[in-house]
Amino acid sequence: MNPFALFADHVRAAVTALAAEIGVSGTLDLSRIAVEPPREEGHGDLAINAAMVLAKDFKAKPRDLAEKIAKKLAEIPDVKKVEVAGPGFINVTLDPAFWLGVLRAVIDAGSEFGRADLGKGEEVNVEFVSANPTGPMHVGHGRGAVFGDALANLLALTGFQVTREYYVNDAGAQVDVLARSAYLRYREALGEKIGAVPEGLYPGDYLVPVGKTVAQHHGKKLLDRPEAEWLPIVRDAAIDAMMEMICDDLASLSIRHDVFFFERSLSSGKDRVAETIETLRRLGHIYEGRLPPPKGAPIEDWEDREQTLFRASAFGDDVDRPLMKSDGSYTYFAADMAYHRDKIERGFTTLIDVWGADHSGYVTRMQAAVAALGGGKVTLDVKLCQLVRLLRAGEPVRMSKRAGEFVTLREVVDEVGPDPVRFMMLFRKNDAQLDFDLAKVIEQSRENPVFYVQYAHARAKSALRNIAEAFPGLDLGPSNLSAASLEQLTDEGELRLVKRLGQWPRLVEAAAIAHEPHRVAFFLHDLASEFHAHWTRGNDLPHLRFIIRDDPALVVARAALVSGLATVLASGLAILGVRAPEEMR
RNA sequence: GGCCCCGUAGCUCAGGGGAUAGAGCAGCAGCCUUCUAAGCUGUUGGUCGCAGGUUCGAAUCCUGCCGGGGUCACCA
Numbered sequence: 337m338n339p340f341a342l343f344a345d346h347v348r349a350a351v352t353a354l355a356a357e358i359g360v361s362g363t364l365d366l367s368r369i370a371v372e373p374p375r376e377e378g379h380g381d382l383a384i385n386a387a388m389v390l391a392k393d394f395k396a397k398p399r400d401l402a403e404k405i406a407k408k409l410a411e412i413p414d415v416k417k418v419e420v421a422g423p424g425f426i427n428v429t430l431d432p433a434f435w436l437g438v439l440r441a442v443i444d445a446g447s448e449f450g451r452a453d454l455g456k457g458e459e460v461n462v463e464f465v466s467a468n469p470t471g472p473m474h475v476g477h478g479r480g481a482v483f484g485d486a487l488a489n490l491l492a493l494t495g496f497q498v499t500r501e502y503y504v505n506d507a508g509a510q511v512d513v514l515a516r517s518a519y520l521r522y523r524e525a526l527g528e529k530i531g532a533v534p535e536g537l538y539p540g541d542y543l544v545p546v547g548k549t550v551a552q553h554h555g556k557k558l559l560d561r562p563e564a565e566w567l568p569i570v571r572d573a574a575i576d577a578m579m580e581m582i583c584d585d586l587a588s589l590s591i592r593h594d595v596f597f598f599e600r601s602l603s604s605g606k607d608r609v610a611e612t613i614e615t616l617r618r619l620g621h622i623y624e625g626r627l628p629p630p631k632g633a634p635i636e637d638w639e640d641r642e643q644t645l646f647r648a649s650a651f652g653d654d655v656d657r658p659l660m661k662s663d664g665s666y667t668y669f670a671a672d673m674a675y676h677r678d679k680i681e682r683g684f685t686t687l688i689d690v691w692g693a694d695h696s697g698y699v700t701r702m703q704a705a706v707a708a709l710g711g712g713k714v715t716l717d718v719k720l721c722q723l724v725r726l727l728r729a730g731e732p733v734r735m736s737k738r739a740g741e742f743v744t745l746r747e748v749v750d751e752v753g754p755d756p757v758r759f760m761m762l763f764r765k766n767d768a769q770l771d772f773d774l775a776k777v778i779e780q781s782r783e784n785p786v787f788y789v790q791y792a793h794a795r796a797k798s799a800l801r802n803i804a805e806a807f808p809g810l811d812l813g814p815s816n817l818s819a820a821s822l823e824q825l826t827d828e829g830e831l832r833l834v835k836r837l838g839q840w841p842r843l844v845e846a847a848a849i850a851h852e853p854h855r856v857a858f859f860l861h862d863l864a865s866e867f868h869a870h871w872t873r874g875n876d877l878p879h880l881r882f883i884i885r886d887d888p889a890l891v892v893a894r895a896a897l898v899s900g901l902a903t904v905l906a907s908g909l910a911i912l913g914v915r916a917p918e919e920m921r
Numbered sequence: 922g923g924c925c926c927c928g929u930a931g932c933u934c935a936g937g938g939g940a941u942a943g944a945g946c947a948g949c950a951g952c953c954u955u956c957u958a959a960g961c962u963g964u965u966g967g968u969c970g971c972a973g974g975u976u977c978g979a980a981u982c983c984u985g986c987c988g989g990g991g992u993c994a995c996c997a
Contacts, residue, residue, distance in 0.1 A: 368938095376940070385939065388977070398977065422940040423977065468997065508997055599997095627994060630923080638994070654924065661995045668997050696925040697992045722926070723991080764934070767926055769990075771933065776946095785945075791959055802956045850937095858935060861944080872961040875952075883956050920959065 337441040337449070338841035340382065343428070344371040347386050350408035355394070364393050373839055379421065380429035381835065384409075388424040398424030432831055436822040438838040442900040443818045450844045450907055455496030461679050462488045464690035465586065465593070466503040469578035470514045471540055473585045475772060476692055478745040480721045482761045482913070484690040485591045486853035487719070489911045494848040499684070502593040503675060506575050506600045508668065513537060514578070515571035519558075521547025522570060526556060546577045588749045589758060590913055602674045609666045612674040612709070613644070613659060621647045621708050627655060646673070651704030669698075673705045680710050687716040688851065693767075696720055717851055721766045727773040743774075752777045755914045759786035762912050763857045785861055786914060792864035793909065793916045795871065796902035799882050803895050806883050810892065817896040824893045827880055829870040833897060836863055840904050844911075853911065860908040867901055 348366045355364055369390075374383035387402035394401050402420040409428060410418045417429040442449045464484025467477045484500070492498045505511070517538040524530045525547040533539035550558070550573050558566040579596070586592070602608040616622045625645050629638050645656040646669075659670040679687055687706060691698070699718045706716040726733040726743055733743055749757050756777050763785055764770050777784055804812055825831065840859070847855040874881040882894045906916040 370939090372939095374940085375936095375943090379940075383939085388939075391977075425940065505997060510997060630993060641995090643995080655994090658994060663995085665995095667995065672997095693926065693991055695992085695997095699925075720926070720991095768934075769927075773933095787959060788945090791957090795957070795960085799956055806956080854935085858944085861935095865944085868960055869962085871956085872952085872958085875955060875958090875961075878955085881956055920957080 337438060337445070338452075338845070339430075339434070339438060339838045340371045340373070340842045341845075343382055343384075344369060346409065346412055347371060347384055347405070350405055351386055351390060354404055354408060358394070360394055362393065364390060373835075373842075374425075374427060377832075379425070380417065380419065380427040381435075382428040382430070384426040384428065385424075387420075387426060391424065402426050432826070433823065435831060435834045435838060436825060439822055439825075439834045439896060439900050440818055442837055442840075442903055443814055443896055446814065446903055447907055447910075449903060450841045451493055451495075452841060452845050452848070453495035454845055454848055455491065455494055457495065457497050458686060459499070459682075459684045460491055460496045460686045460688065461499050461501055461682075461684040462491070462688045462690070463501045463503055463679075464488075465582075465591075466505070466691075467582060468505050468510055469575045469582065470510055471538060471578065472542055473582055473745040475724045475726050475743060475745055475748055476721075478585075478589065478748070478757065479724050479761045479770060480690045480692060481586060481591050481745075482589060482758045483719065483721055483766055483853065484688075485589075486758075486762055486856070486912050487688065487690070487851055489913065490844070490848045490853050490856065493911060494845060496686075496848075499595060500593045501595040501597060501679075503672075504575075504579065504596055504598045505668075506598050507603070507671065508599075511571055511575060512567065514543075514574050515567050516563075518543050518546045518550065518574040519566060519570045522550045522558065523547070525551035526559070542581065543574070546574050549573060549577065585744070585746050585749075588746060589754050597675060597678070599671055599675070602671055602678075603666075608678065609670050609674040612677045613670065615677070616646065616673075616708060619708065621650065622659070623647065623656075625656070627658065646670075646701075646705065646708075648701045648704040651707045653700045653704045657701050657704075669701065669705075672702065673709065676702065676706055676716070677709045680706070680714050685714050687714060689716065689718045691718060691720055693720045693722045719766050719851060722769045724761075724770045724772050727771055728775050733774070748772075748774065755790070756784050756786050758912060759789070759857060759914050760784065762854050763861075765852070765854050785857075787920075788868075789860045789864045789905065789909065790915070790917050791920055792867045793902055793905040794918060794920045796867070796898045796905065797918045799898045800895060800902070803883055803891055803898075806885075807888055807891060810888055812892070812895050812899075814899075817892065817899055820892040820896045821889055822893050822896060824890050825897060829866075829873055829880065830894075830897055833863075833866055833870060833901060836866055837900050837904050840907070856908050856911050860905060860912075863901070863905065863908075 347369055351364065351366065369386045372383050374380060387405055388398045391398040391401050399420055402424045406418040406420055406426050409415055409426065414430050414434040415428055416431045419427045421427050462484055465477060465481045467473055488498045488500050513536065520530050520533065520537060521543045550570055558569065613622055623645055624642055626640060626642055627645065639662065641662065643658045644660045646659055648657045649655060657669055659667055661667055676687065702718065703716050706714055760772060760777065761770065800812060804810065825834065843855060843859045847853060882891065882898060884890050909916040
């Protein structure tokens with residue numbers, strides 16, 4: 337039940353009928369018609385731009401056309417008032433009964449209110465986190481994790497078949513470094529004094545337990561072997577341990593993935609990377625050639641050589657991209673192409689990758705690869721999460737993995753709790769930098785918007801409890817709330833809240849289409865604000881309170897409103913993955 | 922130097938073709954005998970970085986500058 341979509345249908349029908357009556361030649365582009373909640377309250381319930389958008393097609397002045405459309409819209413039963421305003425807006429005011437019907441729809445649908453079928457079951461793959469398995473997650477990873485999870489929730493709610501996926505980079509030089517670092521800890525576990533961890537190895541003591549585990553399983557067997565023999569063993573143990581640790585970190589934020597795709601699996605058994613390159617070669621997208629040296633800052637060891645190149649420039653990229661390193665192994669990009677080809681082969685038609693902003697230069701080439709591999713039928717949307725600046729009381733916290741001194745995601749979650757972390761990270765657009773001030777979130781948590789929204793939900797629940805207590809015999813079940821005499825909700829604050837609830841389905845759809853979960857967080861903040869404001873009006877105006885001693889029928893109607901508010905607040909918080917508490921403690 | 926993201930109130934940020942540009946924090950002035958004041962009300966504060974262009978209409982789209990951040994064959 338989306339009132340705005342409903343009236344968009346009405347408007348399109350009215351415009352089409354009008355065009356037929358007048359005899360407008362040519363086809364009308366109805367897609368630009370927008371039916372929106374107006375910014376100004378005095379402008380009614382719906383703002384319609386149809387006349388301005390279609391004035392040319394009708395060869396009419398916007399305001400004249402608006403008048404004609406308005407006349408047709410006035411015939412719709414729920415419409416109370418239609419006004420033409422400004423440059424040609426049609427402002428529609430609906431009968432309060434219509435909005436109360438929306439409230440009834442909220443009660444009847446419960447947590448299903450806002451569910452949509454935009455996706456029609458389309459398979460969407462959301463790849464997020466994909467942090468290298470070389471250490472604990474840091475706060476920046478956490479942002480991508482929370483973002484991807486919320487986006488997946490949002491898409492699932494709007495009719496998409498969502499798979500949450502993690503690409504594990506368990507190949508390449510860095511996991512060898514990990515293995516060597518763990519091997520050092522293994523020797524340490526066997527009693528050796530290792531001293532300071534050499535430059536170039538991971539110094540973090542999270543590898544100490546890995547060393548101990550390897551020592552337990554293999555004793556001293558690995559001590560005298562050449563690296564080529566112990567490395568794969570230690571590496572696999574270390575990667576397992578790192579992934580376990582990362583999954584724990586994610587679990588602390590209630591994040592779970594459906595699929596963990598290991599980069600190594602691309603080359604174990606069949607060489608999937610070679611297959612991918614061959615596929616593209618047959619399509620004419622691969623050639624052997626030379627690249628011009630990079631513009632700008634010269635690279636010291638630049639070596640002009642002939643190499644295997646993907647014709648990314650044919651798909652909008654600036655230059656073609658190498659697939660083989662000088663030592664004959666595949667580039668990361670080549671493996672990543674094979675990985676995305678695998679996603680396409682698994683039937684996904686929409687791919688979403690959530691990356692850190694430091695990968696921004698990589699977006700176009702990956703989209704080029706997907707365009708080439710998907711034959712134009714698969715889209716890749718890359719959501720870049722800008723870096724998180726971690727502050728403590730306004731002072732930047734330096735984070736350096738090399739120095740082994742960085743604030744891990746887990747430390748932050750343990751310190752402030754998962755709800756503030758999730759909400760704060762979603763209370764910002766993904767491509768905007770995020771300042772995360774530990775001192776603020778920890779010490780002055782009242783300022784944190786998450787509490788504000790959670791409090792609104794708790795307040796609604798508390799009101800329902802108090803009503804039940806004040807009227808022991810009163811049935812507050814959904815069916816009775818749905819049957820309440822809602823027409824008693826005549827206060828403007830009450831109606832404002834009901835109308836805001838009516839915006840929820842539209843908001844959810846818009847957020848899902850734009851892949852922007854932050855819109856949900858902002859909507860919840862607005863809704864909470866209106867609820868708190870209305871609540872406080874009861875201080876001065878006791879007749880607006882939810883408990884009115886001698887008027888159970890009115891109380892049931894207001895209980896319906898509060899219940900609807902709690903429902904939408906809970907739905908929104910569920911998308912964000914934030915708890916909707918029954919009470920604040 | 923090329924490319925990507927960002928420049929909106931003192932600060933942190935929404936708004937991404939629509940009407941008189943919003944919120945939180947900070948500041949100022951108020952509201953607890955109450956269904957939880959973890960709340961609310963009022964108020965101060967803006968050449969939407971600059972300059973052109975596109976059109977009925979631009980904070981929003983395009984171009985060029987200026988500032989901040991990121992990134993720049995073969996790392997992952």
